[in-house]
Amino acid sequence: MLDIKITRAETLKEKPADETKLGFGKIFTDHMFLMDYDAGVGWHDARIEPYHPFSIAPGCVILHYAQEVFEGLKAYRTADNTIQLFRPECNAKRFQDSCERLCIPAFPEDDFVESIKALVEVEKDWVPHTDGASLYIRPFIFATMEQLGVHASSSYTYCVILSPSGAYYATGLAPVRIYVEDEYIRAAPGLTGFAKCGGNYAASIKSGELAEELGFSQVLWLDGVEHKYVEEVGSMNIFFKISGKIYTAACVGTVLPGVTRRSIIELCKDWGYEVIEGKLAIEDVMKAGHDGTLEEIFGSGTAAVVTPVKELKYEDDTVTIGDGSIGELTQKLYDTMTGMQWGKIEDNKGWITPVCKG
Numbered sequence: 001m002l003d004i005k006i007t008r009a010e011t012l013k014e015k016p017a018d019e020t021k022l023g024f025g026k027i028f029t030d031h032m033f034l035m036d037y038d039a040g041v042g043w044h045d046a047r048i049e050p051y052h053p054f055s056i057a058p059g060c061v062i063l064h065y066a067q068e069v070f071e072g073l074k075a076y077r078t079a080d081n082t083i084q085l086f087r088p089e090c091n092a093k094r095f096q097d098s099c100e101r102l103c104i105p106a107f108p109e110d111d112f113v114e115s116i117k118a119l120v121e122v123e124k125d126w127v128p129h130t131d132g133a134s135l136y137i138r139p140f141i142f143a144t145m146e147q148l149g150v151h152a153s154s155s156y157t158y159c160v161i162l163s164p165s166g167a168y169y170a171t172g173l174a175p176v177r178i179y180v181e182d183e184y185i186r187a188a189p190g191l192t193g194f195a196k197c198g199g200n201y202a203a204s205i206k207s208g209e210l211a212e213e214l215g216f217s218q219v220l221w222l223d224g225v226e227h228k229y230v231e232e233v234g235s236m237n238i239f240f241k242i243s244g245k246i247y248t249a250a251c252v253g254t255v256l257p258g259v260t261r262r263s264i265i266e267l268c269k270d271w272g273y274e275v276i277e278g279k280l281a282i283e284d285v286m287k288a289g290h291d292g293t294l295e296e297i298f299g300s301g302t303a304a305v306v307t308p309v310k311e312l313k314y315e316d317d318t319v320t321i322g323d324g325s326i327g328e329l330t331q332k333l334y335d336t337m338t339g340m341q342w343g344k345i346e347d348n349k350g351w352i353t354p355v356c357k358g
């Protein structure tokens with residue numbers, strides 16, 4: 001158990017009046033959770049303080065060498081005003097794996113879940129009431145040592161901030177157009193693709209911007225060695241339904257092991273689908289698109305749960321998936337996952353962690 005010192009804000013911010021216009025990650029709540037690490041001492045001083053800017057030295061490691069990891073999950077409000085989390089222990093474990101890769105001292109899994117529960121309870125009034133809106137939770141750790149030599153920092157800050165966020169799709173699940181990136185890559189064997197770290201994102205922004213300029217909402221990433229096999233889409237995992245079977249890239253170092261991904265795989269197996277985690281060549285996806293066996297494509301991640309794909313552009317070739325509307329399996333996954341998260345259907349998987357009554 002953490003001994004958490006709570007300092008409450010003297011004045012509270014006004015809560016957004018219209019929860020349908022929240023957007024994503026633009027508004028922050030009144031408080032943040034903090035903890036520090038110092039070599040020889042370990043993680044110490046668990047505390048909740050008013051949300052405030054950091055004061056960091058210009059020479060500190062994070063600003064130059066990006067020694068940082070983060071997580072992303074949500075708190076949901078059910079119809080009977082229970083505030084609850086979805087599989088936070090999975091995020092806790094992944095956070096440790098990310099820390100290990102970035103030479104950051106592991107943050108204890110129990111403390112991770114406890115810190116989130118404590119902060120969400122303090123901020124429970126910020127959990128939106130509107131259908132589809134939730135409280136986005138962003139835990140992160142960054143290196144604070146003042147040092148320009150390229151070495152692991154000896155001090156760190158752990159922080160959790162919260163942001164009320166709207167339904168990802170204001171007008172329901174909108175299928176998107178995807179650009180297959182065949183030049184830049186997101187990850188390669190031995191690099192940090194499996195870790196949730198800021199550096200991966202910094203390297204991916206350019207492709208995303210170029211795709212947007214061309215009118216696509218995301219890029220589909222191919223493997224970093226042969227530029228041949230599908231891996232992820234934007235900052236989501238990706239699934240293909242071809243001739244009734246479900247395909248997704250295996251988590252073998254270059255793919256981020258999504259909590260949504262593993263939940264979807266479990267549900268699909270429960271429903272009797274064959275799920276193949278392995279290599280799927282983009283050439284085979286395009287071929288399936290042309291011969292009519294490509295039934296559905298969707299991205300998966302905490303923010304949107306599932307994102308249906310209606311069009312794929314690869315080099316000079318374009319395929320449209322189905323009639324361009326959301327696929328049956330994609331819709332069923334969305335309904336099941338969000339149903340559990342918002343307490344509308346029973347959690348028969350043990351995926352829900354209640355926090356408090358709101």
Ligand SMILES: *Cc1c(COP(=O)(O)O)cnc(C)c1O
Binds near residue numbers: 235236237302
């Ligand atoms: C966070 C993330 C995902 C999705 O993970 P979830 O746990 O399902 O939210 C997928 N790909 C990348 C690159 C990510 O950063």
